[in-house]
Each structure stands twice: as C-alpha cells, then as structure tokens.
Amino acid sequence: MDYTTMCPKYEAAVDVLGKKWTGLIIRVLLGGPKRFKDIKGQIADMSDKMLTDRMKELESQGIVKRTVFPEMPVRIEYELTEKGHNLQPVIESIQAWGENWM
Amino acid sequence: MDYTTMCPKYEAAVDVLGKKWTGLIIRVLLGGPKRFKDIKGQIADMSDKMLTDRMKELESQGIVKRTVFPEMPVRIEYELTEKGHNLQPVIESIQAWGENWM
Numbered sequence: 001m002d003y004t005t006m007c008p009k010y011e012a013a014v015d016v017l018g019k020k021w022t023g024l025i026i027r028v029l030l031g032g033p034k035r036f037k038d039i040k041g042q043i044a045d046m047s048d049k050m051l052t053d054r055m056k057e058l059e060s061q062g063i064v065k066r067t068v069f070p071e072m073p074v075r076i077e078y079e080l081t082e083k084g085h086n087l088q089p090v091i092e093s094i095q096a097w098g099e100n101w102m
Numbered sequence: 103m104d105y106t107t108m109c110p111k112y113e114a115a116v117d118v119l120g121k122k123w124t125g126l127i128i129r130v131l132l133g134g135p136k137r138f139k140d141i142k143g144q145i146a147d148m149s150d151k152m153l154t155d156r157m158k159e160l161e162s163q164g165i166v167k168r169t170v171f172p173e174m175p176v177r178i179e180y181e182l183t184e185k186g187h188n189l190q191p192v193i194e195s196i197q198a199w200g201e202n203w204m
Contacts, residue, residue: 001194003133006126006144013200014125023116024108031105042108083203089195092103097192098115101185 016061017090021046021054026084027091029064033079058084118163119192123148123156128186129193131166135181165189 017023021043028034028042040051055078058064063084069075080087119125123145130136130144142153157180160166165186171177182189 001132001197003129006129006146007197007200009200009204010129010197011126011200012204013196017196018120018122018125020120023120024113027105027108027112030103044108086199086202090192090199093191093195094115094119095103095109095112097188098109098111098113100188102111102114 016063017087019054019057021050022058023091023094025051025054025058026063026080026087027095029078029080029084030088030091033067033077035075035077039078063087118165119189121156121159123152124160125193125196127153127156127160128165128182128189129197131180131182131186132190132193135169135179137177137179141180160186 017026024043024046025039028039036051036055039055040046040048043051055064055066059066061083062081064078065081067077067079069077119128126145126148127141130141138153138157141157142148142150145153157166157168161168163185164183166180167183169179169181171179
C-alpha cells in the first residue's frame with residue numbers, strides 16, 4: 001500500500017465511516033435485519049432524530065436498505081446491502097484493535 | 103463475533119477512530135515518522151490548529167509518539183507507537199472497501 005500520498009477513495013470511505021454513530025449502527029446491522037427500536041436499543045445516548053438522520057444517509061449511500069412490510073401496523077426493517085456487508089472486515093478489525101488496546 | 107450486544111471496547115475504539123481527520127493522520131503516519139508539515143501536506147483543508155489538537159489527543163491516547171531532536175532549529179517528529187501501528191489492518195480494510203465502493 002502506498003502511504004506517501006493520500007487516496008481520494010480512502011478519504012471518501014473515512015468520511016462515511018467517521019460520522020458519529022455510523023460505526024455503531026453498522027455493527028448492529030451485521031447481526032441481520034433490524035427494526036428502528038432494535039438498533040436504538042443497542043446504542044446508548046443516541047436520539048431518535050440522530051438515528052433517523054443517519055439511516056437516511058446510509059440509505060442514500062447505498063449501505064443500508066429499508067424495507068416496508070405492509071402489515072397492520074406497518075413494519076419497517078433495515079438491513080445492510082452488499083456494499084454495507086462488505087464493511088465487515090473494517091468492523092472486525094476495529095473490534096480486534098479495541099479488544100487489545102482499549 | 104457477537105453482534106447482539108454492543109461492546110464497550112468497540113465503542114471506545116470507534117470513538118477514537120471516528121474523530122474527524124484521525125483516520126487520515128494515522129494513514130499518513132503508517133508511512134513512517136513525519137514532521138508536522140509533512141502530515142499537513144497530505145491532508146487538504148485541515149487547519150494547523152486542528153492538526154495540533156488531534157496530535158495532542160493521539161499522543162495522550164498512546165497512539166502517537168512525539169520526539170524532539172535538539173538541533174538548531176529544533177526538529178520535531180511524530181510516529182506511531184505499537185498501539186498506533188496495530189491500526190494498520192483497520193486502515194487497510196477501509197482502503198480496500200474504499201477502492202471497491204467509492
């Protein structure tokens with residue numbers, strides 16, 4: 001890997017992943033499709049508005065897919081797309097580093 | 103890996119890595135010891151104050167080591183500690199994801 005010059009694709013990836021809560025949300029979704037309250041239940045101190053905003057961003061970036069099930073009452077689930085699932089090595093390497101050094 | 107509950111060590115790691123500029127600074131330092139201006143030279147749009155603040159944080163977190171060479175004029179270099187070097191798999195997995203998806 002070339003560390004002598006910054007890579008725009010790396011910068012763009014860091015920009016996505018470096019947003020507050022995003023690293024936590026993606027970790028939760030690696031556990032499979034989740035409803036809003038289930039995501040929120042794993043992440044302390046995150047407001048509804050913040051989670052709503054982040055999920056919209058992640059959806060527009062093609063990382064998360066939102067599915068509406070036309071039941072009564074309506075059920076909405078969030079899951080990772082292929083692009084989102086491909087973040088698993090990132091999340092796992094952060095987890096490994098955290099276990100060693102935090 | 104257990105995705106059903108959040109891990110405090112993972113949260114702490116994300117808290118360190120998710121700060122703006124940190125992911126870029128660590129990538130630069132994986133290229134070896136650097137002077138302030140060399141780090142800044144690879145990262146567009148980051149102010150001197152922001153880099154100074156981040157380097158102090160990373161030093162206090164034991165991720166970066168600052169060495170003063172008593173020359174004239176004095177020379178200051180920043181390098182990754184073992185804790186910092188151990189972030190290489192994280193940086194490389196972000197790079198790989200960025201190359202595939204950004």
